[in-house]
Amino acid sequence: MSILIDHVSRRFETFAAVNDLSLEVAEGELLALLGPSGSGKTTLLRLIAGLDFPDAGRILIGGRDATHLSAGERRIGFVFQHYALFRHMTVRQNIDFGMRVMPAARRPAMAERRARVERLLATVQLDGLGDRFPAQLSGGQRQRVALARALAIEPCVLLLDEPFGALDAAVRRDLRRWLRQLHDELPVTTIFVTHDQEEALEVADRIVVMNAGRIEQSGTPVEVEAAPATAFMYGFLGGASRFDVTVAAGRVSLAGRPLPPEAVELTAGVADGPATGFVRAHEFRLLPAGDPASLLDARVSHVVTHGGTARVELALGAGRTIEAELPRAAWESLALAPGAPVGLRPERVAVFPPG
Amino acid sequence: MPAATDGLGARLLIAAALLIALVTLVVPLALIFASAFAEGWAAYVANIMQPDTLHAVFLTVLTAVIVVPVNMVFGIATAWAVARYDFPGRKLMISLIEIPFSVSPIVAGTIYLFLYGQQGLLGPTLQSWGVQVMFSVPAIVLVSLFVTAPFVARELIPLMQAQGSEDEEAALSLGASPWQTFRLVTLPNIRWALLYGAVLTNARAMGEFGAVSVVSGSIRGQTNTLPLQIELLFNDFNVVGAFAAASTLALIAVATLVLKFLLERHAQ
Amino acid sequence: MPMTSLQRRRRVMPGFGLSMGIALTYFALIVLLPLVAMAIKTASLGWEDYWKIVTAPRSLASFRITLTAALAATVVNAVVGLLFAWVLTRYRFPGRRLLDALVDLPFALPTAVAGLTLVTLFAPNGWFGRYLEPLGIKVAYAPLGIMAAMFFTSIPFVVRTVQPVLEDLSADVEEAARSLGARPWQVFALVIWPVILPAFLAGTTMAFARSIGEFGAVVFIAGNLPMVTEITSLLIFIRLDEFNYPAAAALASVLLLVAFLLLFLTNSLQARVLRHARRD
Numbered sequence: 001m002s003i004l005i006d007h008v009s010r011r012f013e014t015f016a017a018v019n020d021l022s023l024e025v026a027e028g029e030l031l032a033l034l035g036p037s038g039s040g041k042t043t044l045l046r047l048i049a050g051l052d053f054p055d056a057g058r059i060l061i062g063g064r065d066a067t068h069l070s071a072g073e074r075r076i077g078f079v080f081q082h083y084a085l086f087r088h089m090t091v092r093q094n095i096d097f098g099m100r101v102m103p104a105a106r107r108p109a110m111a112e113r114r115a116r117v118e119r120l121l122a123t124v125q126l127d128g129l130g131d132r133f134p135a136q137l138s139g140g141q142r143q144r145v146a147l148a149r150a151l152a153i154e155p156c157v158l159l160l161d162e163p164f165g166a167l168d169a170a171v172r173r174d175l176r177r178w179l180r181q182l183h184d185e186l187p188v189t190t191i192f193v194t195h196d197q198e199e200a201l202e203v204a205d206r207i208v209v210m211n212a213g214r215i216e217q218s219g220t221p222v223e224v225e226a227a228p229a230t231a232f233m234y235g236f237l238g239g240a241s242r243f244d245v246t247v248a249a250g251r252v253s254l255a256g257r258p259l260p261p262e263a264v265e266l267t268a269g270v271a272d273g274p275a276t277g278f279v280r281a282h283e284f285r286l287l288p289a290g291d292p293a294s295l296l297d298a299r300v301s302h303v304v305t306h307g308g309t310a311r312v313e314l315a316l317g318a319g320r321t322i323e324a325e326l327p328r329a330a331w332e333s334l335a336l337a338p339g340a341p342v343g344l345r346p347e348r349v350a351v352f353p354p355g
Numbered sequence: 356m357p358a359a360t361d362g363l364g365a366r367l368l369i370a371a372a373l374l375i376a377l378v379t380l381v382v383p384l385a386l387i388f389a390s391a392f393a394e395g396w397a398a399y400v401a402n403i404m405q406p407d408t409l410h411a412v413f414l415t416v417l418t419a420v421i422v423v424p425v426n427m428v429f430g431i432a433t434a435w436a437v438a439r440y441d442f443p444g445r446k447l448m449i450s451l452i453e454i455p456f457s458v459s460p461i462v463a464g465t466i467y468l469f470l471y472g473q474q475g476l477l478g479p480t481l482q483s484w485g486v487q488v489m490f491s492v493p494a495i496v497l498v499s500l501f502v503t504a505p506f507v508a509r510e511l512i513p514l515m516q517a518q519g520s521e522d523e524e525a526a527l528s529l530g531a532s533p534w535q536t537f538r539l540v541t542l543p544n545i546r547w548a549l550l551y552g553a554v555l556t557n558a559r560a561m562g563e564f565g566a567v568s569v570v571s572g573s574i575r576g577q578t579n580t581l582p583l584q585i586e587l588l589f590n591d592f593n594v595v596g597a598f599a600a601a602s603t604l605a606l607i608a609v610a611t612l613v614l615k616f617l618l619e620r621h622a623q
Numbered sequence: 624m625p626m627t628s629l630q631r632r633r634r635v636m637p638g639f640g641l642s643m644g645i646a647l648t649y650f651a652l653i654v655l656l657p658l659v660a661m662a663i664k665t666a667s668l669g670w671e672d673y674w675k676i677v678t679a680p681r682s683l684a685s686f687r688i689t690l691t692a693a694l695a696a697t698v699v700n701a702v703v704g705l706l707f708a709w710v711l712t713r714y715r716f717p718g719r720r721l722l723d724a725l726v727d728l729p730f731a732l733p734t735a736v737a738g739l740t741l742v743t744l745f746a747p748n749g750w751f752g753r754y755l756e757p758l759g760i761k762v763a764y765a766p767l768g769i770m771a772a773m774f775f776t777s778i779p780f781v782v783r784t785v786q787p788v789l790e791d792l793s794a795d796v797e798e799a800a801r802s803l804g805a806r807p808w809q810v811f812a813l814v815i816w817p818v819i820l821p822a823f824l825a826g827t828t829m830a831f832a833r834s835i836g837e838f839g840a841v842v843f844i845a846g847n848l849p850m851v852t853e854i855t856s857l858l859i860f861i862r863l864d865e866f867n868y869p870a871a872a873a874l875a876s877v878l879l880l881v882a883f884l885l886l887f888l889t890n891s892l893q894a895r896v897l898r899h900a901r902r903d
Binding site: 365368369373375376379380381383384386387428431432435436437440450451452453454457458459460461462466467469470472475476477497500501504523524533536555558562565568569581582585586589594598604605607608609611612613615616 | 634635636637638639641642643645646649650653654656657658659660661663664703706707709710711713714716718720722724725726727728729730731732733734735736737739740741743744750751774775778832835836837838839842843856857859860863868871872875878879882883885886887889890
């Protein structure tokens, strides 16, 4: 079902965890809520689940106002960060729990309950483990039990809080791919919270990046990756270098040298005077020292080549280091050793108001 | 990881601890049973079967049967309120619960006397209604409730705080009613600590001496609990009888220790 | 009002009203109401009478006897408790589990049983008394007996507060200190002692509070001679028996105040224990 979050706020004492936030999630969408810790993403998820209530605003699920419904009335599957499996129940009993507590009138017959549990065990690839207790399972298996338990109530929306947070890297990669496949087979509207951008980029249809209780940017992984919309986004996505630049009549200069207009992306609200520019690692061109096209002088301090790319650490002087990324072949053709001087030319500079 | 035990210092410390434990804990326990059976089985049974002692056993069990469930309910309610919500005065509440522990048993009895006694706050009013609390069974039950009030709560609070509310939230989001959530999720999660709290409550309720001796009136065969009966027999120079009565309470104490040991293993 | 601010926000976890209602009502009826009755009784005395009762020679003697015996018992308990806690957490030896279980015996054993047992042990013909009396050490019906009873009934406090902290103090911290060149006594003094100190103090405070209030075990062994072996709890009991309620109220209020003071002290100390525990 679709979800509409309409000007929702939630404060804790004086701290606004979610601040006048609006968001629409389409039916069947797989959405990632991405953000640093403390950005309010988990609070938003709990507000949708009915595990917390907003101070202001409305939450509509499937067009119906759910703002005042309790968690149980919303029919939302929630997967907790630490799974919250009932430790005294077997895997089967855990999955069956939601059906067991249904009012008798709505509760499926015993045979149907059993069949559904077995079906879900197969779906989450845990056949044969139904009689184990949670303590006898690995982290990834527990995660899948939690998911099966949430799916057993045939939820209209599935919410996952840091679903892969507590798992080791290899299991995490497998589970991500598997979650993506599961969503393709079972297209329930799904929102998951994560602080890991790689995870969000890989799994989600759409990414919503949160910061300080508000939405910073929303878009498909490709859009967000290609065009970070705010200074925060550049900082959060990482790998970008920050420069103090000067704006005069629409022309931007870096360290006193004017930047070519085609390389500059001025955002709205940038006035004449000092401003902040961001250059991402792969948007630097490296040139031989002294090349007239060079805009910055640097020195190579360290190089890591990995696969087809080279990551070069460059010293700008005054103790400042930045990172550039280029194809391995291009790097090798420059034939530079650590310590060698090198020229830098930013191909694209995103300019934001100073701050 | 425990350190190696082969050093001389370690051996000396272990030997000292075992020796002290032998003198202060093992010997007294042994003495109780040795004295109780000093005149043989027949005398032991005769001592226990004495009507006053039997009545004391009955009254002690009756008190425990009332006190334990009541304080379990109080303990669960308090632990739930304190561990599941944040409210002003929460920390104060946690420390106030400990009051009955820190108060001398005699003072516990005294404050009840000043509440329900003839010159007490409520005593005269209750008396005019024909309700006699002091020097009767209700008074014994009330002071026993007071002295054992914190046991269950203090076992449950740290556990429930450590467990957090995620399990209950999961149950609620799966559609469970509050009562289902409590019965199917909370109660199984706390059962061992709850049982241990109940065991401690029982031990103290059966063994309370000071507070009960103030409010019971120690009427032979009527308001004498086992601990009071022990004192009575001792003052009558019936030492073997006193030890026979004491041995029953000592058995409960040993059972309490065994249960504690088993429950702690279960909880792990 | 705090209550209104409590109710304003909707709570997800059900049962706030019910659990809070049960907890507060019960607490008010069982704990608070009798304390209020006691406060009213004491307040009706007037300061002059109160002072006269509290400073009467027999009262003062009972305070002195109670305090000295409790202090002595607590000092012994501090040492023994630390030894037990250390041995139980640091070494593996036959009988360790039994010792661990037995430490709680004084809590589980009714005080009257403890008193009966101790007086029998220390009587002139008792298992201990027969060896101590010839040496001129009189325990039963003497101040030393009061101390013995207080010691026995409060054995578990120091052990049970220090033990979890010692268990929690991971061995790698000690190994780190050793690898940095610290000698064993330095490891104890600089690494272990500061961590267990708050728990140790909380445990000794609890043991002291328990000793001050102990009644059952003491009355059996003390002999209860006014001015010599009469503890404050017993004096209250005697005053109640004489229907001298004002005197009982005044003396009980002194014990109550001491108890509250010690409770406050224990709570602040335990808050510090928790601060140490929250180190990850």
